[in-house]
Amino acid sequence: MNFKKQFKEGLLTKNPVTVQLLGMCSTLAITTSLFNGIGMGLAVTIITICSNVLISALRKVIPNQIRIAAYITIIAGFVTVVDLFLQAYIPALAESLGVFIPLIVVNCMVLGRAEAFASKNGVLASAVDGLCQGIGYTVALVIVCVIRELLGSGTFGGGLLGPGGAGIQIIPQPFPAMQIVMPVGGFLVLGFVLAGSQWLMKHLEMKSKKKEAAK
Amino acid sequence: MKTENNVMYVLRLALTLLAITAVVAAALAGVNSITKPVIDQLTAEKTQQAIQAVLPGGGEEVDFAASSAIVSKVYKGESGYAVEVTPGGFDNTITMMVGVDYDGKVLGISIISHTETAGLGAVAAAATPAGEAFRGQFVGQSGSVSVTKDGGAMDAITGATITSRAICDGVNAALACAATLG
Numbered sequence: 001m002n003f004k005k006q007f008k009e010g011l012l013t014k015n016p017v018t019v020q021l022l023g024m025c026s027t028l029a030i031t032t033s034l035f036n037g038i039g040m041g042l043a044v045t046i047i048t049i050c051s052n053v054l055i056s057a058l059r060k061v062i063p064n065q066i067r068i069a070a071y072i073t074i075i076a077g078f079v080t081v082v083d084l085f086l087q088a089y090i091p092a093l094a095e096s097l098g099v100f101i102p103l104i105v106v107n108c109m110v111l112g113r114a115e116a117f118a119s120k121n122g123v124l125a126s127a128v129d130g131l132c133q134g135i136g137y138t139v140a141l142v143i144v145c146v147i148r149e150l151l152g153s154g155t156f157g158g159g160l161l162g163p164g165g166a167g168i169q170i171i172p173q174p175f176p177a178m179q180i181v182m183p184v185g186g187f188l189v190l191g192f193v194l195a196g197s198q199w200l201m202k203h204l205e206m207k208s209k210k211k212e213a214a215k
Numbered sequence: 216m217k218t219e220n221n222v223m224y225v226l227r228l229a230l231t232l233l234a235i236t237a238v239v240a241a242a243l244a245g246v247n248s249i250t251k252p253v254i255d256q257l258t259a260e261k262t263q264q265a266i267q268a269v270l271p272g273g274g275e276e277v278d279f280a281a282s283s284a285i286v287s288k289v290y291k292g293e294s295g296y297a298v299e300v301t302p303g304g305f306d307n308t309i310t311m312m313v314g315v316d317y318d319g320k321v322l323g324i325s326i327i328s329h330t331e332t333a334g335l336g337a338v339a340a341a342a343t344p345a346g347e348a349f350r351g352q353f354v355g356q357s358g359s360v361s362v363t364k365d366g367g368a369m370d371a372i373t374g375a376t377i378t379s380r381a382i383c384d385g386v387n388a389a390l391a392c393a394a395t396l397g
Contacts, residue, residue, distance in 0.1 A: 032332075062235075066228050070235050077239035081246045088253035098330045178335065178373075 003128055010132030012204075017140035018197040022109040027141060028186040030100050032152065033167065035159025037145030038138065039093040043082050043101060045134025048110050049127055050078045052118040056126035059119050071114045076105045096159060109137060140193065147189050152180030261327055262299075262312075266290050269314025269323040270297040280395055283388040289396065295322055296396060298389035302381040304329055305336050309381055313353075313389035320357045321386060324350050336378030345372075349379075359387045 016022045023044070030036045054074055055062075062070045083101045086094040094101065104110065113133055118126040149158050154176035155167030179185050266273050274292030287310075288299040295316035301308040309329040314322030326340035338345050349372050353360060361367030362379045371379035 058235075061231065063228050063231060066232050069232055073232075073235050073239050077242060080243055084246050084250040084254070088250040088257070091257055095328065181332065181335065 003132075006125075006128055006132045007135075010129075010134075010136035011139060012136075012197065012201060014133075015136040015140055015197065016109040016112070016133050017137055018194050020109070020112065022112050023107045023137060024190075025103065026100050026107060027144060028183065028190060030097055031141055031144040031148055031186065031189075032181050033096075033149050033158030034142065034145050034156065034161075035093070036096055037141040038160075039090075040097055040100065041134070041138025041141045043086070043097075044104055044107060044109065044137055045131065047075065047078045047082055047104055048113055048134045048137075049130035051075045051110055052113055052126040052130035053123055054078075055114045056118040056121060056123045062119075067119065068111075068115075071111055071119075072105070075110050075114070079104045092159075109133065140197075144186075144189055144193055147193070148180050148185055150176075151189075152176055152178060152182075152185055265299075265312035265325040265327050266292075266297045268325040269312050270295060271322075273297075277396075279392060283391060285385065285388050286392045289392065291396075296389075296393045298392050299327075300385040300388050302385035302388070304381045305331050305377045309340075309378070309385065311382065311385050313386055315389055315393035318357070319390060319394055320355055321353045321360075321390070324353050324382070324386060326350075326382075331378050335373045335375075339372045339378050339382060353382075353386055356386070357390065359390065 010016070012019075014020060017024075017027050026040055026044070030040050051071070051074055055071055058070075058074075079102060082104075083094070086097075086101060113130060117129045121129070146156065149155055149167065150170060153167065154171030154173065155169050158167035161168050177185075180189065263273070270290065270292045272293045274290035274297050277289050277291040277296075279286065279289040283300075285300050285302050285308075286298060287301055290297040290299075295314060298313045298315060299310065300313060301310050303309075307330040309331070310327040311329075312325045312327060314324070316322050329337065329340050331337045331339065339349050340346060349370070352369055356368075360369055360383050362369045362371040362376050362383060364371060364376050365380070365383075367383070369379065369383060373379070
């Protein structure tokens with residue numbers, strides 16, 4: 001088990017959003033304020049860790065033919081638990097994310113990790129994998145959120161900071177482009193974020209190659 | 216032994232899935248029994264707050280003759296009625312409380328729950344100056360209201376006016392319902 005490698009994979013080289021292109025539905029739909037991004041990221045991270053741990057623990061019990069049905073049942077169970085707890089204890093977040101909390105069941109990232117990692121690795125490694133992938137997902141979501149919120153509503157920290165949780169106004173009205181908050185803006189911003197992460201990976205690769213060449 | 220046509224093996228598949236499903240269902244029942252009272256209490260508190268916000272002194276639930284399908288509950292207080300209405304918003308219904316006094320004038324509106332677009336329609340329900348201003352313009356209105364785009368006096372919250380029209384529909388239904396109650 002290599003925590004550093006798993007962390008780097010989750011954050012950049014195998015980032016669930018920018019490289020694996022999983023969980024696109026939530027990435028496009030709810031990334032309109034910082035509060036949403038962090039809340040969604042944390043919810044998915046917790047669910048991925050829990051489902052990874054349980055699926056990894058049961059990986060020798062679950063027959064191969066029915067594994068997907070078993071995984072989805074387990075994931076749906078955790079999602080419902082998180083949904084109920086959010087409604088009961090963090091109602092503001094439950095209201096803000098609405099139907100996208102129950103929809104985490106069909107977030108391919110969670111099932112993807114179950115199938116690609118937890119079903120083949122030990123419990124501890126699977127927990128770490130869930131954490132790293134979850135952090136990668138959260139970071140990608142927060143980046144998209146911050147850009148869309150700043151350009152679309154002109155604010156930072158929507159749902160968390162500012163008067164009534166409207167965020168701190170950085171770009172004064174009427175300059176923010178409302179379209180960025182709409183679906184079209186989601187696709188545009190996501191495209192640029194994908195391009196940015198590709199550039200960053202190329203950049204880092206070149207750097208390490210140069211280092212080796214210098215040796 | 217482990218051939219896929221083996222009856223025992225097929226049975227094992229079914230029983231494994233059954234066991235997993237049963238455990239998950241039992242766990243969910245447990246969690247639900249913890250969270251349900253909390254959620255119910257929150258919903259009741261929210262409704263009470265909404266009534267207080269539009270009808271000073273609050274009110275008691277009363278029977279009403281539904282003049283419109285979107286009227287769900289009516290509360291009668293000292294100064295008028297609080298009418299809970301659920302007009303259709305951009306992608307789901309908006310649940311809101313409208314206070315109407317005995318002269319048929321709007322006392323105030325308060326939005327309980329909605330799923331309008333963040334940054335656009337959601338501004339109508341936000342506790343921000345823009346949201347307060349939007350909801351404030353309904354106070355004192357009577358008869359029927361509509362947005363400026365439809366020839367009315369209400370400034371819409373966005374250009375597409377979907378949320379604003381929904382809220383006008385809700386206010387109109389509440390006014391009509393209160394008028395039948397007198």
